[in-house]
Amino acid sequence: MLGYALGVSSETPNLPRRIAHLDMDAFYASVELLRYPQLKGLPVVIGGGRRREDDLLARMRAAQPDREWTIEHLAEIPVDMFPRINGYTGRGVITTATYAARAFGVGSAMGVMKAAQLCPQAILLPVDFEQYRHYSRRFKEMVYDIAPLVEDRGVDEIYIDFTDVPGGQRQGGRALARLIQKSITDATGLTCSIGVAPNKLLAKMASELNKPNGISILQAEDLAEKIWPLACRKINGIGPKADAKLQAHGIHTIGELAAREPQWLIEHFGKSYGAWLHAASHGIDDRPLVIESEPVSMSRETTFEKDLHVLHDKAALGDIFTRLCQQVAADLQRKGYVGKTIGIKLRFDNFQSVTRDSTLDVYTADAKAIRHAAGLCLKRVEFKRRIRLLGVRVGSLVRADCDQALHPSPLKALSSVFSAREAQPLKEPHHEQADLF
DNA sequence: TCTGGGGTCCTAGGACCC
DNA sequence: TCTGGGGTCCTAGGACCC
Numbered sequence: 001m002l003g004y005a006l007g008v009s010s011e012t013p014n015l016p017r018r019i020a021h022l023d024m025d026a027f028y029a030s031v032e033l034l035r036y037p038q039l040k041g042l043p044v045v046i047g048g049g050r051r052r053e054d055d056l057l058a059r060m061r062a063a064q065p066d067r068e069w070t071i072e073h074l075a076e077i078p079v080d081m082f083p084r085i086n087g088y089t090g091r092g093v094i095t096t097a098t099y100a101a102r103a104f105g106v107g108s109a110m111g112v113m114k115a116a117q118l119c120p121q122a123i124l125l126p127v128d129f130e131q132y133r134h135y136s137r138r139f140k141e142m143v144y145d146i147a148p149l150v151e152d153r154g155v156d157e158i159y160i161d162f163t164d165v166p167g168g169q170r171q172g173g174r175a176l177a178r179l180i181q182k183s184i185t186d187a188t189g190l191t192c193s194i195g196v197a198p199n200k201l202l203a204k205m206a207s208e209l210n211k212p213n214g215i216s217i218l219q220a221e222d223l224a225e226k227i228w229p230l231a232c233r234k235i236n237g238i239g240p241k242a243d244a245k246l247q248a249h250g251i252h253t254i255g256e257l258a259a260r261e262p263q264w265l266i267e268h269f270g271k272s273y274g275a276w277l278h279a280a281s282h283g284i285d286d287r288p289l290v291i292e293s294e295p296v297s298m299s300r301e302t303t304f305e306k307d308l309h310v311l312h313d314k315a316a317l318g319d320i321f322t323r324l325c326q327q328v329a330a331d332l333q334r335k336g337y338v339g340k341t342i343g344i345k346l347r348f349d350n351f352q353s354v355t356r357d358s359t360l361d362v363y364t365a366d367a368k369a370i371r372h373a374a375g376l377c378l379k380r381v382e383f384k385r386r387i388r389l390l391g392v393r394v395g396s397l398v399r400a401d402c403d404q405a406l407h408p409s410p411l412k413a414l415s416s417v418f419s420a421r422e423a424q425p426l427k428e429p430h431h432e433q434a435d436l437f
Numbered sequence: 438t439c440t441g442g443g444g445t446c447c448t449a450g451g452a453c454c455c
Numbered sequence: 456t457c458t459g460g461g462g463t464c465c466t467a468g469g470a471c472c473c
Contacts, residue, residue, distance in 0.1 A: 047441085093441050095473095108473090113438045127441095154444090154473045239471045272447080301442060341465085351440070355467060391442085445472080452465080 018162040018173045019289070020147075020196045021203035022180065024139065025212035027156035028096035030190050031135050032125050035074045036082075043101035043122040045085060047112050048092035050126055056081065079123075086120040088112050091303055095127055099212065132156075135188055142183045147176070151200075151289040159200050161289050172196060172217040181215065201285035202227070204236045223283045228255030235280050242269070242277075257281040294397070295337065299345075300327040301391025307349045310383040317390070321378075322371060324392040329367035332394060338363035338405045339394035342373035346381060347389035355393075356380050363398060363405045370394060 024030070028046040033039055056077055060069040063081070092112045104119035115122065136155045144150055147168070149161035160180075162168030168176045173196030184192055195206025197218035205227060209216040218226060232254055233243045249268070251257050257265075258281035266274035279285070302324065308317055332338060343357030356377035364370065374392050398404050 091439085091441075095441080109440080111438060111440055114440090115438095117438070157473070237471075241470060270448090296445065297443095299443065303441060343466095353468080357466065359465065389441090443473085445470105447470085448468090450466090452463100454462085454464105455460100 015163050015169060017198050018168055018196055019198065019200050019203045020160040020162050020173060020177060020180075020194055021200065021207040022143065022158050022160060022192050022194045023207045023211075024156040025191045025193060026096050026098055027135075027190070028127065028132055029098045029101075029125075031132055032128075033098070034135075034189055036077070036125075037075050038077070038079055039082070039098075039123060041100055042079070042098070043104060043106070043119050044098045044125060045094050045101050045106055045112075045115055045119075045122050046096045046125050046127055047094040047115075048088055048090060048124055048126055082123045082125075084120070085112065085116045085122040085124040088116060088124055090305065097122075129155075135190065138188050139184045139190065139192070142187050143180055146180055146183060149289060149291060151291060159203065159289050162196060172219060174215055174217050177215045177217075181213070199283070199285040200287055200289070201236065201280060202283050205230065205234055208234065220283060224255070227283060228253060228258060230254050232257055232281075237276070237280065242273075245269075254281050294399075295335075296397060297339070297341075297393055297395035298328055298331050298335075298337065298397065299391055299393035300324045300331070301345060301389060303347070303389045304387070307386035307388050309386050317387070320390060321374070321392070324390065325371040325374060326367045328392050328394055329365055329370055332365035332397075333400075336400045337397045338365045338400045339397040340364065341393075341395035342370055342377065343393040343395065344374050344377045344381075345389070345391035345393065346387055348385040349388050350385060351388070352385075353389075354381055357393070357395070359396065362408045363396075363400075365394075365400065 029044055032044065032046060054071070056074070057069045057071070059081060060073075060077055090112065094106060094108055094110045094112060094115050096108060097106045097115075101115075101119055101122050104122070106115045106119050106122065112124070132155055140150065140152070140158060143158060143160060147160045147162060147165045149165075151159040153159065162173045162176055165176060167179070170176070177194040177196055181192060181194060184190060191213040193207050193211045193214045193216075195203045195209065195216045195218060197203040197206045198220050202218050202223075206216040206218040209218075209226065230253060231243075232238050232246050232251060233240075235254065238246070245268075246252075246257065251260065257277060260278070262275060262278040265277050268274065269277055302320060304320075310317065340360045340363045341357050342360065343355055345353060345355045347353045358373055358377055360369075360373060370392065
């Protein structure tokens with residue numbers, strides 16, 4: 001009791017916190033190179049549409065009908081049979097580029113059409129999420145066996161708590177980082193970069209310092225030398241908007257940010273964000289690792305090949321809308337969740353986005369119920385432009401087998417009958433479009 | 438050459454209740 | 456009759472991340 005009050009754990013001595021950030025190198029592209037080793041060293045970008053089953057094999061069968069072409073022979077497909085980026089016309093973006101492609105200035109989130117200008121000879125492969133998820137599970141299992149306290153940050157990134165792992169303190173964490181790197185490469189053939197630091201913020205920046213296949217050890221006293229010269233944008237949490245605003249004030253590096261008075265930052269960036277900017281620039285970050293978490297929302301959205309008109313393309317829009325609802329419903333059911341906030345998202349041809357949502361009295365994962373509620377949301381939108389993107393979202397999720405989901409409060413259900421909010425429509429519905437979708 | 442899809446979190450205003 | 460403050464829920468938009 002006394003020990004707890006003093007913040008001293010009875011199980012572990014008070015070792016200095018050592019947090020690792022592990023980032024798989026060019027993950028999607030590297031997974032593709034495992035099955036197409038003949039592309040190693042070439043500029044390859046991943047993006048565009050989904051994988052069409054055995055597209056390449058079909059072309060090989062046509063080109064060389066005299067021999068067998070199956071999934072076993074992927075590595076034998078000649079390089080010149082692979083699709084080049086310059087033949088692509090569409091709205092896709094690059095998700096990953098090999099280091100050979102990055103040398104041409106091609107990078108993540110870049111439009112495929114722009115990448116084609118920078119590197120027209122690059123090979124373009126479609127994304128294959130199933131394959132990436134498979135390798136994601138494998139590399140995470142390797143880590144988990146060595147160091148069990150892991151925060152999942154998506155398909156190719158994790159934080160690992162080294163503090164109490166045997167060997168986790170040796171050489172600031174380098175020994176353990178080496179062991180993990182070797183285990184992952186032995187098991188998967190993939191490489192990763194690892195940064196080890198006193199907290200998540202610094203670990204994330206450290207993992208970027210020595211890529212690919214590198215290890216970077218950061219101590220608190222290294223801040224001025226290794227972090228302050230970096231661009232503000234390198235801080236996880238400073239995006240394009242905040243960066244532009246900082247630059248407008250003449251702040252380009254983390255060191256320049258650290259030199260500003262916290263009061264000045266609060267005046268210009270708000271109480272919360274301003275205080276955080278100050279702390280981050282000084283390498284301060286107390287956030288714990290989030291070992292397990294529950295989803296808050298699930299959504300499906302799609303960008304059309306061409307912008308659609310709410311009247312002219314009514315049938316197509318209706319079909320897409322129904323399909324999105326069915327997909328979200330299937331996702332919810334497969335993962336065992338129900339939600340009660342149903343929402344839609346639209347993006348117009350000028351890239352402006354609008355969202356509408358509505359909270360039901362009961363939790364659902366039913367495609368028809370979702371479609372109905374989302375349809376009502378759609379009626380609250382004014383359509384003045386062509387539509388580029390349509391999405392459906394279900395939020396306020398709970399597990400399908402939990403009490404709330406199983407036993408809807410009778411009081412709630414009753415109150416909705418008399419609820420004034422329910423009785424009158426939210427804002428003015430656009431009646432002339434009420435039956436469009 | 439226009440800019441994917443799946444998420445989380447924050448802010449801010451209004452309704453509503455105590 | 457007027458005023459008010461706190462708390463929670465809902466909705467819309469936006470920044471940011473992988």
